[in-house]
Amino acid sequence: xxxxxxxxxxxxxxxxxxxxxxxxxxxxxxxxxxxxxxxxxxxxxxxxxxxxxxxxxxxxxxxx
Numbered sequence: 001x002x003x004x005x006x007x008x009x010x011x012x013x014x015x016x017x018x019x020x021x022x023x024x025x026x027x028x029x030x031x032x033x034x035x036x037x038x039x040x041x042x043x044x045x046x047x048x049x050x051x052x053x054x055x056x057x058x059x060x061x062x063x064x
Contacts, residue, residue, distance in 0.1 A: 002054075004028040011038040019055075020046050028054040034061055 005022055009015040011033035023029045023046050031046075033039035036059045043057040 002026050002028060004030065006030040006032065008032045011035060011042045016042055016046070020050060023047075023050040023052040023055055026052065029056070031055065031057040033057065033059060035059070 002025075005027050007015050007019045007022075007029060010019045010029075010031040019029050019031055019042070029046070029052070031039060031043055033042065039057045039059055043055055047053060047055050
């Protein structure tokens with residue numbers, strides 16, 4: 001059963017790899033990042049490589 005999963009720090013490294021894996025399994029994935037350009041690239045990359053369009057990205061700074 002697909003789930004909706006929020007992954008913080010998901011624009012690179014372990015977070016991005018985890019998002020990629022979960023997206024490839026068909027889950028709805030919510031990416032979080034502080035850099036809008038890196039977030040846009042990660043979102044596009046994950047959608048392209050997994051074919052999963054249920055990927056969303058939100059830029060949020062912890063101090064805001």
